[in-house]
Amino acid sequence: MKALKHLNKYFYKYRYRLIIGVIITIISKIFVLFTPRFVGDSINIISDKLAGKISYDVFKTELITNVSLIIGAAIVAGILTFLMRQTIINVSRYIEYDLKNEIYQHYQVLSLNFYKSNRTGDLMNRISEDVGKVRMYVGPALMYTINTITLFTVAIIYMVNTAPVLTLYTLLPLPILSVSIYKLSRLINKRSTIVQQSLSTLSTYAQETFSGISVIKSYGIETKTNSEFADLSAENRQKQINLTKVQALFFPLMILLIGVSNLIVIYVGGMQYMNGEIENIGTIAEFIIYVNMLTWPVATVGWVTSLVQQAEASQERINEFLKTEPEIKNAANELTPIKGNIEFKNVSFVYPDTNIQALKDVSFTLKSGETLAILGKTGSGKSTILDLIGRLYDIENGNILVDNTTISKLNLYSLRESIGYVPQDAFLFSDTIKNNIMFGKEDATDEEVIEAAKDAKVHKNIIGFSKGYDTILGERGITLSGGQKQRVSIARAIIKKPEILLFDDCLSAVDTETEEKILKNLVRLTKDKTTIIVSHRVSSAKNADQIIVLEDGKIIQTGNHENLISVEGYYKELYTKQLSEKEIQ
Numbered sequence: 001m002k003a004l005k006h007l008n009k010y011f012y013k014y015r016y017r018l019i020i021g022v023i024i025t026i027i028s029k030i031f032v033l034f035t036p037r038f039v040g041d042s043i044n045i046i047s048d049k050l051a052g053k054i055s056y057d058v059f060k061t062e063l064i065t066n067v068s069l070i071i072g073a074a075i076v077a078g079i080l081t082f083l084m085r086q087t088i089i090n091v092s093r094y095i096e097y098d099l100k101n102e103i104y105q106h107y108q109v110l111s112l113n114f115y116k117s118n119r120t121g122d123l124m125n126r127i128s129e130d131v132g133k134v135r136m137y138v139g140p141a142l143m144y145t146i147n148t149i150t151l152f153t154v155a156i157i158y159m160v161n162t163a164p165v166l167t168l169y170t171l172l173p174l175p176i177l178s179v180s181i182y183k184l185s186r187l188i189n190k191r192s193t194i195v196q197q198s199l200s201t202l203s204t205y206a207q208e209t210f211s212g213i214s215v216i217k218s219y220g221i222e223t224k225t226n227s228e229f230a231d232l233s234a235e236n237r238q239k240q241i242n243l244t245k246v247q248a249l250f251f252p253l254m255i256l257l258i259g260v261s262n263l264i265v266i267y268v269g270g271m272q273y274m275n276g277e278i279e280n281i282g283t284i285a286e287f288i289i290y291v292n293m294l295t296w297p298v299a300t301v302g303w304v305t306s307l308v309q310q311a312e313a314s315q316e317r318i319n320e321f322l323k324t325e326p327e328i329k330n331a332a333n334e335l336t337p338i339k340g341n342i343e344f345k346n347v348s349f350v351y352p353d354t355n356i357q358a359l360k361d362v363s364f365t366l367k368s369g370e371t372l373a374i375l376g377k378t379g380s381g382k383s384t385i386l387d388l389i390g391r392l393y394d395i396e397n398g399n400i401l402v403d404n405t406t407i408s409k410l411n412l413y414s415l416r417e418s419i420g421y422v423p424q425d426a427f428l429f430s431d432t433i434k435n436n437i438m439f440g441k442e443d444a445t446d447e448e449v450i451e452a453a454k455d456a457k458v459h460k461n462i463i464g465f466s467k468g469y470d471t472i473l474g475e476r477g478i479t480l481s482g483g484q485k486q487r488v489s490i491a492r493a494i495i496k497k498p499e500i501l502l503f504d505d506c507l508s509a510v511d512t513e514t515e516e517k518i519l520k521n522l523v524r525l526t527k528d529k530t531t532i533i534v535s536h537r538v539s540s541a542k543n544a545d546q547i548i549v550l551e552d553g554k555i556i557q558t559g560n561h562e563n564l565i566s567v568e569g570y571y572k573e574l575y576t577k578q579l580s581e582k583e584i585q
């Protein structure tokens with residue numbers, strides 16, 4: 001129960017609703033328990049009439065009164081049971097909502113490394129399945145426990161008062177029922193977890209084949225994927241059947257034990273009545289109803305125990321995530337406005353998860369408003385430099401300064417707020433093009449969106465779609481070409497008008513002519529912004545104030561276009577090669 005203590009703050013938050021729920025539950029159970037009493041009384045009245053002890057008129061009045069009381073008690077109990085669910089079960093939904101938000105907000109502050117070391121499926125499970133199991137503890141488990149305790153306390157008081165020995169016999173099979181249901185529930189839970197796992201394997205497989213359908217079709221391997229899916233499906237079917245087998249035992253077991261209890265009541269009660277130990281025949285009917293009323297709550301003791309165990313395990317997993325501290329922490333509470341001066345001083349960086357040394361002793365200085373171009377072979381560390389400026393990772397060797405302050409001492413949100421980043425793989429959300437661009441500036445006007453799209457040279461493409469800027473992208477909508485995606489992603493960054501712009505090889509899928517036009521616009525837009533352009537093309541780099549060439553994480557050349565084409569080296573070679581390619585075109 002240690003892990004579940006985390007939920008106490010929520011119980012406290014909703015204490016008033018819970019207290020009302022508990023009171024309603026108790027009152028409703030008292031009303032439920034009126035029924036056996038009145039049924040017993042009614043049978044006694046009939047028996048008295050048969051024995052000639054009362055007149056027909058008295059018999060009729062008493063019977064009608066009793067029946068009215070039974071109906072009245074049932075109606076009140078019904079209304080209260082409805083209110084009980086409305087309070088306790090609703091609280092469990094509120095807590096479920098709060099907990100999901102708490103986990104999601106925590107996910108948002110965790111660093112990239114956390115996402116790399118945890119599978120997306122696991123992260124999703126914490127927020128859906130695990131929270132769902134915890135809710136069962138907060139809602140149904142709590143409700144049934146109060147239910148059982150109240151029902152038992154009130155019923156046993158009534159029963160002992162009426163026939164103490166019969167009470168003892170009646171209750172005898174109930175612990176057996178509770179233990180059996182507990183064992184069965186555990187088995188059901190175990191098997192449902194197995195079914196869940198196999199279902200998630202099945203859906204992951206289906207999802208992957210749908211995403212990669214063009215590859216599957218072009219390689220003509222549909223038969224292979226079909227048979228793999230059929231195998232997984234058959235495995236899942238078998239697991240479902242195994243689960244159904246144990247689930248099917250649940251109700252027969254209950255009916256069996258209720259039957260045993262009923263038999264005991266009839267036999268022992270009958271004998272006692274014959275011996276005169278029980279005064280009224282109605283008591284037997286009363287006890288039969290008690291048995292039937294108590295069976296379900298007793299069964300729930302076993303069920304609830306297994307619910308609590310599951311919730312405990314789920315909450316433990318959730319707590320593990322909630323306890324994970326973000327590696328990148330904000331060190332300054334005050335906002336720190338950023339001008340955009342960037343300096344790398346002997347920066348070396350090793351990716352913690354792979355131990356790959358991505359940067360070695362990298363130094364450069366970039367004044368606010370200047371443009372830096374980074375060139376180099378694939379895997380030479382270009383993107384890593386951009387990630388470090390956005391403080392997606394912290395470094396251990398060297399120093400990165402922004403406006404002469406070590407980056408880790410700046411307000412993290414101010415820093416990131418001041419950056420417009422266009423990643424290598426443009427990521428667009430399944431939303432309209434307009435909203436995807438506005439992601440960079442939530443309060444942007446339509447004119448600003450269009451202007452940004454024009455500057456990124458994607459406006460004409462967008463208005464070519466029948467729904468224009470309202471065209472939905474992604475799974476539910478159209479698929480943009482690689483170059484269109486990159487340009488929407490550029491529009492998203494420039495609409496923000498940030499102090500620092502980072503372009504990570506974001507024109508690679510754009511033809512050289514469009515690239516030239518975009519670059520021209522960028523020169524105008526980034527006039528007073530610090531800009532870093534990562535590229536494999538000299539055309540993107542040649543206008544930069546500074547160019548650095550990386551190889552295996554080290555700077556091997558530095559200068560501007562004129563300097564670098566006048567010396568032998570990587571840059572000149574690339575320039576000559578790309579110049580001749582252009583001539584061929």
Ligand SMILES: Nc1ncnc2c1ncn2[C@@H]1O[C@H](COP(=O)(O)OP(=O)(O)OP(=O)(O)O)[C@@H](O)[C@H]1O
Nearest residue numbers: 351354356358377378379380381382383384385424
């Ligand atoms: N997130 C990461 N985790 C671990 N290693 C990484 C990560 N990103 C990059 N690396 C490794 O760091 C090195 C530098 O990668 P980086 O992405 O900075 O190169 P790049 O010059 O941008 O390459 P490209 O031109 O192909 O984009 C590579 O060896 C790469 O495998």
